[in-house]
Amino acid sequence: MTPQEVVFRAWRAGKAQGERLGWLGRAQPPAPDLSVSGQDFFRKNPEIDPAAYVAAADRIADGWLDVFALKDVDLGTPPRWNRDPKTGIEAPLAFGKLLDYRDTDLVGDIKYLWEPNRHLHLVTLAQAWSLTGEAKYAEALREQLESWFIACPYPLGANWASSLEVAIRLVNWSLAWQLLLPFVQHPSNEGFRDRWLASVWQHATFVRGWFSLHSSANNHLVGEACGLYLAALAWPHWREAKDWRSTAKAILEREALAQNGPDGVNREQAVSYQQFVLDMMLLPYLAGRAAGDAFSPAYAARMEAMLDFVASIMDAGGNVPMIGDADDGYLVRLCGFNKFNPYQSLLATGALLFRRGDFKQKAGRLDDKTRWLLGPAATAQWAALDAQQTRLPPRQQFAEGGYYVLGCEFGGAKEIRVVADAGPLGYRSIAAHGHADALAFTLCAGGRELLVDPGTYAYHTQQRWRSYFRGTAAHNTVRVDGLDQSEQGGNFLWLRKARAGCSLWLSSGQKDCFEGWHDGYMRLEDPVKHRRLLELDKAARTLAVEDTLEMAEAHDVELFFHFSERCEVALEAGVWVATNGPVRLRVVLPEGGEAELCRGSVSPIAGWISRSFDRRVPSPTLVWRARLEGTTQLRTLLEIRR
Numbered sequence: 001m002t003p004q005e006v007v008f009r010a011w012r013a014g015k016a017q018g019e020r021l022g023w024l025g026r027a028q029p030p031a032p033d034l035s036v037s038g039q040d041f042f043r044k045n046p047e048i049d050p051a052a053y054v055a056a057a058d059r060i061a062d063g064w065l066d067v068f069a070l071k072d073v074d075l076g077t078p079p080r081w082n083r084d085p086k087t088g089i090e091a092p093l094a095f096g097k098l099l100d101y102r103d104t105d106l107v108g109d110i111k112y113l114w115e116p117n118r119h120l121h122l123v124t125l126a127q128a129w130s131l132t133g134e135a136k137y138a139e140a141l142r143e144q145l146e147s148w149f150i151a152c153p154y155p156l157g158a159n160w161a162s163s164l165e166v167a168i169r170l171v172n173w174s175l176a177w178q179l180l181l182p183f184v185q186h187p188s189n190e191g192f193r194d195r196w197l198a199s200v201w202q203h204a205t206f207v208r209g210w211f212s213l214h215s216s217a218n219n220h221l222v223g224e225a226c227g228l229y230l231a232a233l234a235w236p237h238w239r240e241a242k243d244w245r246s247t248a249k250a251i252l253e254r255e256a257l258a259q260n261g262p263d264g265v266n267r268e269q270a271v272s273y274q275q276f277v278l279d280m281m282l283l284p285y286l287a288g289r290a291a292g293d294a295f296s297p298a299y300a301a302r303m304e305a306m307l308d309f310v311a312s313i314m315d316a317g318g319n320v321p322m323i324g325d326a327d328d329g330y331l332v333r334l335c336g337f338n339k340f341n342p343y344q345s346l347l348a349t350g351a352l353l354f355r356r357g358d359f360k361q362k363a364g365r366l367d368d369k370t371r372w373l374l375g376p377a378a379t380a381q382w383a384a385l386d387a388q389q390t391r392l393p394p395r396q397q398f399a400e401g402g403y404y405v406l407g408c409e410f411g412g413a414k415e416i417r418v419v420a421d422a423g424p425l426g427y428r429s430i431a432a433h434g435h436a437d438a439l440a441f442t443l444c445a446g447g448r449e450l451l452v453d454p455g456t457y458a459y460h461t462q463q464r465w466r467s468y469f470r471g472t473a474a475h476n477t478v479r480v481d482g483l484d485q486s487e488q489g490g491n492f493l494w495l496r497k498a499r500a501g502c503s504l505w506l507s508s509g510q511k512d513c514f515e516g517w518h519d520g521y522m523r524l525e526d527p528v529k530h531r532r533l534l535e536l537d538k539a540a541r542t543l544a545v546e547d548t549l550e551m552a553e554a555h556d557v558e559l560f561f562h563f564s565e566r567c568e569v570a571l572e573a574g575v576w577v578a579t580n581g582p583v584r585l586r587v588v589l590p591e592g593g594e595a596e597l598c599r600g601s602v603s604p605i606a607g608w609i610s611r612s613f614d615r616r617v618p619s620p621t622l623v624w625r626a627r628l629e630g631t632t633q634l635r636t637l638l639e640i641r642r
Helices: 003-020 051-061 110-117 120-132 135-151 163-184 187-208 219-234 240-258 271-290 297-313 342-354 357-363 368-374 377-384 463-470
Strands: 064-067 070-074 403-408 416-421 441-445 448-451 478-480 487-490 493-496 500-507 511-518 529-537 542-550 554-562 568-572 575-580 583-588 594-598 608-612 615-618 621-629 632-641
Touching (some): 064 110, 110 163, 120 135, 135 163, 135 187, 163 187, 163 219, 187 219, 187 240, 219 240, 219 271, 240 271, 240 297, 271 297, 271 342, 271 368, 297 342, 297 357, 342 357, 342 368, 403 511, 416 511, 416 529, 441 632, 448 575, 448 583, 621 632
Antiparallel strands (some): 403 416, 416 441, 441 448, 500 511, 542 632, 583 632, 608 615
């Protein structure tokens, strides 16, 4: 932290202590002026098939919910809002801003506690009510909220410890409120309405006074501004709402350009956060448009560039590399809690917003989330969008973000798509969500994943697993002397960060060539400079990987190749072969080393993939090892066949 941040955090800690003692910030919510109407930016869509929403809402009303790796969790009716459903630990109602939510003995796994409290499921109840008119869904929502107001009094407990969590609740409340407005306005529900509005004011006031700043001013700040902006539009019943709106919009406009590069890459260097932040930008954009409070052309252009990046790294099967951190975090779920591809959903929305046929092709279909956000006109607009005449050529170079896409026959059954990484470790000083993956790459063919990024798995807990999935050994790159390229200092901190860059990029009809470098091992007593050349021969359908290690003395060197868990990997006539459906990948390793195929090892950890938070399954990982001395070139040949 900079000296300025140290001073700021000391001041904020003192402010929180003052609030806890009752000196500051304990005013009661003022009476709302209900003569001022909220802005309607989310409404019932009669074209939606209610079946999925009814099924999901029935489970929610009965107290059942899926929470990350836990399926069919009985949260209770009403839920126990301060209880971690994974460990059963009940977090205390201590002053939220001073509560150590990383203390697992105190609160359990905070991700599991927070997830139901984001209230994404309450929107599903509101959707079911709006589609069917059945009172039981509105009554279930009211019962859950009334219990939440009692169990989570402002400003006590884990649900008042994070501004981002408070803001995400505001986002989902604003959507549910608009769908439920006739129910909320009924005279019999006046008390419920007033209690809900009082909590809205407390939520918005909390966020307005507790933004994530300095090294924490990453996606959290964007999410906080998103929640505050939507609250100002949905509930303009207090004089403070004008300040909420202007402050939040200014933050969104600034951070949209600061946190996302002109090439569309989110600077967290984590693809999952790309979709998270896109939602945080998209909802205020649509709400502002409905309210006549349009965002700038630069803001819209940055969203389109971000969608361009998503489309470029997505293969023909809809697969997106799991680069960087992912925690299954969603701002909203507007699809009845059905399974959906969040990246294809965003591209479907982007196709209509920006008239992009290439986005339509990548999305594949018009999804329910887009229908809810864009209204009944979305179906006709989708049908009218010509996917051929409104498409742009695929982008392959994202120089500022550090990603390069090598490939051929994009979009077809013979597609080859390689995503190479020569970008920064992450955003700001702590680079919280980046992984030590410099010069790693992924490989897909015909919409089938072959070489993958294994994902994240753990966050605040299970430090050993957290360290592995963030580390160099969990990526398709080179490790030297058993060390990560960047030095970890905790679950969300890096003590030393490798710098990486691209020194060559060429693309033609015959070949794509990428060369990159990183200096992560220059810190060794005998410094090692790693350069990697990737050369895709499109006619031969081969990818040559040439690693150059510039060093003087002897070092232990490892090459890692992580295969999809859907791959079968075997040694055939001295060559490793991976098969995924009709696609085969022959891996011709460098001479002079020893190769080992790992799958599901726990000591040491090796051979795992995590497709979602807190879940892992064994997957084949090929490791080549050698003791090398002096500057060395290692050549690996990957042959893609059907």
